Amino acid sequence: MNFLEERILKDGKVKAGGVLKVGGFLNHLIDITLMNKIGEEFKRRFEGQEINKILTIEASGIAIAAITANYFNVPVLFAKKTQTVNLDDEIYSAQAYSFTHKRTNTIVVQKQFLSKGDRVLIIDDFLANGEALMALTSIVEQAGAEVCGIGIAIEKGMQPGGDKLRSKGFKLESIAIIDTMDSDNNSIKFREQ
Amino acid sequence: MNFLEERILKDGKVKAGGVLKVGGFLNHLIDITLMNKIGEEFKRRFEGQEINKILTIEASGIAIAAITANYFNVPVLFAKKTQTVNLDDEIYSAQAYSFTHKRTNTIVVQKQFLSKGDRVLIIDDFLANGEALMALTSIVEQAGAEVCGIGIAIEKGMQPGGDKLRSKGFKLESIAIIDTMDSDNNSIKFREQ
Numbered sequence A, B: 001m002n003f004l005e006e007r008i009l010k011d012g013k014v015k016a017g018g019v020l021k022v023g024g025f026l027n028h029l030i031d032i033t034l035m036n037k038i039g040e041e042f043k044r045r046f047e048g049q050e051i052n053k054i055l056t057i058e059a060s061g062i063a064i065a066a067i068t069a070n071y072f073n074v075p076v077l078f079a080k081k082t083q084t085v086n087l088d089d090e091i092y093s094a095q096a097y098s099f100t101h102k103r104t105n106t107i108v109v110q111k112q113f114l115s116k117g118d119r120v121l122i123i124d125d126f127l128a129n130g131e132a133l134m135a136l137t138s139i140v141e142q143a144g145a146e147v148c149g150i151g152i153a154i155e156k157g158m159q160p161g162g163d164k165l166r167s168k169g170f171k172l173e174s175i176a177i178i179d180t181m182d183s184d185n186n187s188i189k190f191r192e193q
Helices: A003-011 A030-046 A062-070 A131-142 A161-167 B003-011 B031-046 B061-072 B130-142 B161-167
Strands: A013-015 A018-019 A053-057 A076-082 A092-099 A103-110 A119-125 A146-156 A172-182 A186-192 B012-016 B017-022 B051-057 B077-080 B091-098 B103-110 B119-127 B146-156 B172-182 B187-189
Touching: A003 A030, A003 A146, A003 A172, A030 A062, A030 A172, A030 B061, A053 A062, A053 A131, A053 B061, A062 A076, A062 A119, A062 B031, A062 B061, A076 A131, A092 A131, A092 B091, A103 A131, A103 B051, A119 A131, A119 B103, A119 B161, A131 A146, A131 A161, A146 A161, A146 B130, A161 A172, A161 B061, A186 B003, B003 B012, B003 B031, B003 B077, B003 B146, B003 B172, B003 B187, B031 B172, B061 B077, B061 B119, B077 B130, B103 B130, B119 B130, B119 B161, B130 B146, B161 B187
Parallel strands: A053 A076, A053 A119, A119 A146, A146 A172, B051 B077, B051 B119, B119 B146, B146 B172
Antiparallel strands: A013 A018, A076 A103, A092 A103, A172 A186, B012 B017, B077 B103, B091 B103, B172 B187
């Protein structure tokens, strides 16, 4: 079991309806030592990829992406979520349905900050249905840039996002992949990697 | 002139209506080397304060706060913005009017992550009217914790937030304080510190 799987077992809380609460270390109160271990691990998993930019999405992806950027020594771009359809020719945009908030968000990035030739590592804290990540890959493609990899802290393997992204040929690395979890006894089973 | 003031002059864009665009290095595309200099500078300015937690607010405060946390070696808590009034007894909340978005947000933090005895450094990228920061100080006080300092990257000195916070006795440190700016010739004048 790796350091993140151990931490999820120790401090994560499984709630009814397939919800995993990790607000005590990952996405509300953030354990900065753990973030550094995650950044180091992404550096190891994407070694040799010549990445020049990290892309994430507000809000909870930003801390992981910023600390990871320290290990790659590259800038971080964070996409913004808006509920208004933005007809601005200075932005790239893509739609993503949020199952958590039950609404469609428009994900936007200013064109001037992402270009052809950029070699992008996409980083996020969670992968479940993959809507936000699919939108981010679309934005990178609109810019004529390249997705060199996708690094996720926690993937919910029982939801379709991971399969969808892997079947499109993206190099997706999730530090912890949850195959099953049960709120009755707070048990979590991880996929062997 | 310090490193951040130099960078604002080089890459910031003054727009009509008192708007300063710094999306190329601070709050959309994030220059991670600059973030580290900011984190180091906050460490220097709040030396000896025995801080055990950093508090910020989503979204653009998170990168600065996370990198700063690396220098203090403490966890980061980020407050969330919501537009619904949240009557949940597991959260601390405070209201903040957003002049940018012309609406009142409720700022929330889960009670379990902030407690009496916490010595908190509040970090954010911008200070203008101070609404969000006043809400954060209110949340720290609701928790019975202590605000040991407030660290800001860019303060708009011609807007009332800085005076309001200083007059309440908070140790507020802004790395760059803008006294005047003019969109006609993209000129910016910083306060001597």
